[in-house]
Amino acid sequence: MLDISVVKTDSPKQIPGPDDPLTFGTIFTDHMFVMNYEEGKGWYDPRIVPYGPFSLEPSAMVFHYGQEMFEGLKAYKSDDGRTLLFRPDKNIWRANKTNRRICIPEIPDEDFLQAIQAIVKMDEAWIPHKPGTSLYIRPFIIATDPFLGVRPSDTYIFCIILSPVGAYYPEGLNPVKIWIEDEYVRAVRGGIGEAKTGGNYVASLRSQVKAHEEGYSQVLWLDGVERKYIEEVGAMNIFFKINGTVITPMLNGSILPGVTRDSVIQLCKDWGVPVEERRISIDEIFEAHKNGTLEEVFGTGTAAVISPVGQLRWEDHIMKVQDGGIGPYSQKFYDTITGIQLGRIADPHGWTVEVK
Numbered sequence: 001m002l003d004i005s006v007v008k009t010d011s012p013k014q015i016p017g018p019d020d021p022l023t024f025g026t027i028f029t030d031h032m033f034v035m036n037y038e039e040g041k042g043w044y045d046p047r048i049v050p051y052g053p054f055s056l057e058p059s060a061m062v063f064h065y066g067q068e069m070f071e072g073l074k075a076y077k078s079d080d081g082r083t084l085l086f087r088p089d090k091n092i093w094r095a096n097k098t099n100r101r102i103c104i105p106e107i108p109d110e111d112f113l114q115a116i117q118a119i120v121k122m123d124e125a126w127i128p129h130k131p132g133t134s135l136y137i138r139p140f141i142i143a144t145d146p147f148l149g150v151r152p153s154d155t156y157i158f159c160i161i162l163s164p165v166g167a168y169y170p171e172g173l174n175p176v177k178i179w180i181e182d183e184y185v186r187a188v189r190g191g192i193g194e195a196k197t198g199g200n201y202v203a204s205l206r207s208q209v210k211a212h213e214e215g216y217s218q219v220l221w222l223d224g225v226e227r228k229y230i231e232e233v234g235a236m237n238i239f240f241k242i243n244g245t246v247i248t249p250m251l252n253g254s255i256l257p258g259v260t261r262d263s264v265i266q267l268c269k270d271w272g273v274p275v276e277e278r279r280i281s282i283d284e285i286f287e288a289h290k291n292g293t294l295e296e297v298f299g300t301g302t303a304a305v306i307s308p309v310g311q312l313r314w315e316d317h318i319m320k321v322q323d324g325g326i327g328p329y330s331q332k333f334y335d336t337i338t339g340i341q342l343g344r345i346a347d348p349h350g351w352t353v354e355v356k
């Protein structure tokens with residue numbers, strides 16, 4: 001159990017009203033959770049303090065070699081006024097998996113959950129109520145040793161910030177156009193692709209800019225070795241429905257193990273829909289599109305939950321899916337997962353956790 005101290009802000013901010021626009025990740029709540037680490041001492045001084053800047057040495061290791069991890073999950077307000085988290089145990093498990101990969105000291109699962117619960121409880125009034133809105137929770141850890149040599153840091157800051165976010169697609173589900181990248185790669189097996197760490201994102205920026213310039217909203221990555229097998233989208237895992245079977249790339253070491261991905265796979269099993277986790281090549285997708293069996297394509301991630309893909313571009317080929325619209329499975333996964341998140345429908349696997 002953490003003994004969390006609390007310093008409340010003496011200048012609370014204006015909480016956005018139901019009609020104020022909420023764009024992703026721009027507004028932050030009044031408080032944040034912070035905890036420090038020092039080699040030999042462990043994690044110490046867990047505290048809730050007013051949201052505000054850190055003071056760090058310019059030589060702090062995170063600025064130079066990127067030793068940092070992050071997570072992303074959401075808190076929702078149910079119709080009966082409860083505050084619900086969605087599968088936080090999965091995020092915490094993944095956070096510590098990332099920590100092990102990049103030599104950051106682990107945080108005991110129960111302390112991590114307690115920290116999330118405490119900060120969400122503190123700023124509970126910031127959770128928006130409108131359909132599709134939620135409170136985005138961003139835990140992260142940064143390396144803070146003032147040192148320019150290369151080694152794991154001996155000191156760290158763990159922080160959790162909160163941001164009220166609007167519906168990802170204000171008019172409901174909206175199909176995206178995706179650029180299949182065949183020039184750059186994001187990750188290779190044995191690298192850090194399966195860790196949630198900033199390095200993977202900086203590796204993706206060049207392609208993202210290129211795709212945006214071409215009118216595509218996201219990039220779909222192929223494997224870093226043969227550039228042949230599908231990996232995932234920028235910040236989403238990817239699913240295909242081909243001839244009645246739901247298929248997603250298997251977790252091979254370079255793909256992020258998404259919580260939403262896992263939830264979709266479980267729902268397929270619950271519903272008796274054939275589902276496969278396996279290698280899937282771009283040629284297979286191209287063939288399926290050509291012979292009319294590529295029924296649906298969608299991305300999965302905490303931010304948008306389900307993103308139907310209306311168009312894929314690979315080299316000079318443009319593949320339209322569902323005529324550029326939303327497929328019935330994409331819609332059903334979206335309705336079911338958001339229904340569970342909001343406590344509106346049965347939660348047979350106990351995915352939601354109430355913040356009390």
Ligand SMILES: *Cc1c(COP(=O)(O)O)cnc(C)c1O
Pocket residue numbers: 072196200232233234235236237256257258259260261300301302303
């Ligand atoms: C966070 C993330 C995802 C989605 O994971 P969820 O747990 O479903 O939000 C997918 N790919 C990458 C690269 C990510 O960072």
